[in-house]
Amino acid sequence: MPPVPIADDLFTWPDDEPRLIGGRCGECGAYAFPLRTGCPRCGATAVERTLLERSGTLWTWTSQGFLPKAPFNGQFASADPFEPWFVGVVELPGQLRVESILVGCPEDGPAIGMPMRLVTMPFRTDEDGREIVTFAFTPDESSPDEGDLPVSPRTPGEADHA
């Protein structure tokens, strides 16, 4: 059985270079993600389907240090023992800051300003044995930028989340 996206019309699929599917307001030009009927800026309903930029930079991030309760249903990380993962906000130039799971980051965390690009990843296996895939952002090694380092040094206790 071929893998199935976590939701319809969320990202291009199947696609080796996936893009998130958003909206653009026909009245004011504002971008929106996910695609919904009303424009978050002006309230117009003339929102058109549009593909968002694939690459951007990391605007902020955190670690997910505990297993979320339902409705979380991911199986991409070990629950026992629990393995933390990273989440963040990626700025797509000229468009949007998008929240996402982050994959492929250094063990002690990514750095604000890092170039990132969109990928898809196995998320869980559903009741019918189908593989469900979702989107994530990962550090973009093809980009020449290094990204700026965190302002403050890490303190010893923070190694706990790794």
Added chain:
Amino acid sequence: MPDVAIIGTGIHRFGRFPGKPALSIAAEAARDALADAGLTWADMQFAVGGSYEVDQPDAVVAELGLTGVQFTNVYNGCATAGSALALARQTIGQGEHEIGLILGVDKHDPGAFTAEPEDYACPPWYGEMGLFLTPKFFGMKINRYMHDHGITHETLAAVAEKNYRNGALNPNAHRRTPLPAEKILGARMVNYPLTQYMFCSPNEGAAALVVCSADVAHRYTDKPVYLRSVATRTRRYGAFEVHTPSASVAADHVPAPTVDAARAAFEAAGVDPADVAIAQLQDTDAGAEVIHLAEVGLCADGEQNELIASGATEIGGRLPVNTDGGLIANGEPVGASGLRQVRELVLQMRGRAGERQVPGEPRVGVAQLYGAPGVAAVSVLST
């Protein structure tokens, strides 16, 4: 609008009370506030109740007495108390009633709040992916703020350490054990850079206020504290907020709802933020207290390292913050949390805060609330 006076405050200790119904907790706080005002439930011409878990806080009349009183229930997330105060202010200001009770109560299960993503205008996949969580938002917000303004991990730890220390002086706090900064920094990482001991937790408790028209306040007390203004605001387009799958980059530097609410509240009160002598801020986590200091207008972005290290926000400092331990030491029963803040301001401004009394009886105080999906309330009080 004529001012409203707060003439009585009450509380049921915040914590965990297995087997004790929420409405029994609420009734105790109501009785405490009435006794403080020297009044009875039958004297109340109206009441406002706020709760997340209790559908109808007005059911408390079964314990307080079925007097037929006008009783309105409000819910506005973490800003519920702000909306309850605003309704009471309007009720008195419009001359509908002269004296009434504001009551907030909650009884939450342990752990992070859960809800249906679609009820917060978020798609189901946002919840399935584990993104529909408030703690990770607070981690991301303070991480960016640290990057932009040089706030240190030590500053975060100092805020939590202060709030546990203040909680130890507060007989009604949930957590009353002081914790050293090293232990806070070294604790389990929940959402980087926030450790387990930098977060508040949802719990149980109730708080209540007796309010009346300022014109008649001196009938009841020689030390009324006046509610000068209340403002609530929601997020604007482009703001980075809780439960937001995406935000615009075109509208950068959009003020957070707390900034808008604080400006409106100070303007309506005719008070300058520089005159504030005591503050109760929403410290959902240690980073939130740091950010809210600036969002309320009590300092500039980036000044917090020095301000906090200098002891300015301690009980004996020039701008004491969360003198009762804040949410970090008290926990957050959502419906009651903001009334606890106002009660603490009133106690301090009346010189009745006991062991944690700030010197010199502050004359101007501010209380601030913030929560999902981007709602804030700010109240300004003065003697």
